Amino acid sequence: MEHISPQREKELQEIEKKLGAAFLNRTLLNQSLTHSSFGHERKVPDNERLEFLGDAVLKLVISEYLYHKFPEKAEGDLTKIRASVISDDTLALVGRKFNLGSYLHMSANERRTGGEKRKSNIANAFEALIGAVFIDAGIGKSRELILRGLESEIEKNSRAGYISDYKSTLQEYTQKRKWELPRYKVVKETGPKHRRVFWMEVKIKGKRFGVGKGGNKKESEQRAAMQALRKLKNEEKNKKKDRKEDRLLGGIISQVRKRIKM
Secondary structure (H helix, E strand, C coil), rough: CCCCCCCHHHHHHHHHHHHHHCCCCHHHHHHHCCCCHHHHHHCCCCCCHHHHHHHHHHHHHHHHHHHHHHHCHHHHHHHHHHHHHCHHHHHHHHHHCCCCHHEEEECCCHHHHCHHCHHHHHHHHHHHHHHHHHHHHHHHHHHHHHHHHHHHHHHHHHCCCCCCCCHHHHHHHHCCCCCCCCEEEEEEEEEEECEEEEEEEECCCEEEEEEEECCCCHHHHHHHHHHHHHHHHHHHHHHHHHHHHHHHHHHHHHHHHHHHHH
């Protein structure tokens, strides 16, 4: 068992107060806040296995909560809300509220390269915390922690009009212009098996318009489509601006010609 220094004990007590969770086994809490770089360096358990467990508990709790809270919503809408709520962006946002980055044990090199602020590290630590609470105190306490951190995000993500289906919007955009349909392709996969990150590109008429990454292919496609829509709309806006400037320049040239003839 890893020895916990008095200074570390103090830090763990601080995070317990912020989380509103008192651990019977504080070693679990310490492990949940131990990055793999520190674990490999010091030969101590890191938080990857707890993250794996926390990820499963998180999905179960959020799925059950959404099922009962929104009886009128279809499965597709519930899936979209859940995907947004448990995304790395949202989990990192919640983790930063608890200031998890500053409590993470990590190697000097990981910290030097911005590890304590890195989105993936903070999101992973929050999931590992959920796993640690589940082992230490059960599903009830895990649920309390999850909803304390994510309930406001659920409310925001479930508002009418908040969920955007960028992929469908991009398809409609191309169809209106009689272009070929967008084509999606996985260009890269990273991360451990239990937490793969997919990088998806979207091409239109053979040209890449967006790249998105996410915890699954559907999420990656949505983000790639969102990026493509922004790029296409910017291009459209610039073309309109160029046409306006051309018309303005044409008007000036016409006026100059008239004056010359006079």
